[in-house]
Amino acid sequence: MKPRFQFSVEATDGKARTGIIAMRRGDIRTPAFMPVGTAATVKAMKPQDVRATGADILLGNTYHLMLRPGAERVARLGGLHKFMNWDRPILTDSGGYQVMSLSELRKITEEGVTFASHIDGSRHMLSPERSMEIQRLLGSDIVMCFDECPKVEQPRDVIARSMEMSMRWAKRSRTAFDMGGDHAASSALFGIQQGALDEGLRKVSADALTAIGFDGYAIGGLAVGEGQEAMFATLDFAPGQLPVDRPRYLMGVGKPDDLVGAVERGVDMFDCVLPTRSGRNGQAFTWNGPLNMRNARHAEDTGPIDERCSCPTCGTYTRAYLHHLIKAGEMLGAMLLTEHNLSFYQQLMQSMRDAIAGQRFAAFASDFRRDYLRTG
Secondary structure (H helix, E strand, C coil): CCCCCEEEEEEEECCEEEEEEEECCEEEEECEEEEECCCCCCCCCCHHHHHHCCCCCEEEEHHHHHHCCCHHHHHHCCCHHHHHCCCCCEEEECCHHHHHHHCCCEEECCCCEEEECCCCCCEEEECHHHHHHHHHHHCCCEEECCCCCCCCCCCHHHHHHHHHHHHHHHHHHHHHHHCCCHHHHHCEEEEEECCCCCHHHHHHHHHHHHHHCCCEEEECCCCCCCCHHHHHHHHCCCHHHCCCCCCEEECCCCCHHHHHHHHHCCCCEEEECHHHHHHHCCEECCCCCCEECCCHHHCCCCCCCCCCCCCHHHHHCCHHHHHHHHHHCCHHHHHHHHHHHHHHHHHHHHHHHHHHHCCCHHHHHHHHHHHHCCCC
């Protein structure tokens, strides 16, 4: 019988590590990148094509799905996996970040957050208990506890109060999740460390979460405008404050060089809209850095996006054709660039897993940065 949730580290190299998260819907190889399927779809991709890129798990969004089509409706239709035709694991975020960032009219209290929908202005209440209920109705495999994500530039006392409330919400999330019956018996719950860029607050948060007990631990509150240098400075200590025998998930990250630097510092899981959003906007990621496919220099280039990439787009279409599609506003351009970008991200993750297993991660990271960040 497949386990509910089991994490095993297979190799380490410095702080970097590679392993397997075993769940009933399949294994997740770490370090893992989760394509974002906000509204029950990875934009411009069919589910089988997302899987073909090498993705083991997708991310769905509690906030967006609760507003449209509604968690209760998704449950009546058989759950999120059946609804979107994805039979592998799905992680759903708690909705907290979107409530804070997308809803201008909101009120935060100890109970939760009352907010106006960005779609039609209707009023809603999202609390730890309601977030757990929504994620249960969706049938999520990895559930995220409900938290608040404060802006990093706020005063330390404001960030401290926010973190402390998030820890109380984490305990309520744990209690509500455990009352979820069959769903709780077959899924996992992750806590979210907060504390912005402050090492002391991060330690208090990590200790509180560890005392509650979770299947995995996310590092929240980063990639919100603080810049890579500040993010890496925080990652120099934050992952090590979390239990070594559980996965560490850095939420909302990031650029390819962010991923390499975070894995170097002990992170196991990632999600980001960047590869799909960039694909729709004409940007392609390569081992030699990002390309703007709108640029005129591609107009008569008969080579692939990236000679080292094994994706169907690179094996079939030229830069010249992709340049034409993007300039003409054809939807196929967005589809093909999205396929390439997601494939590139998964090839990057596999390369990091191989490098860690082969005890050559430092050399890999150095070579990657040399090629990816070069100028001229």
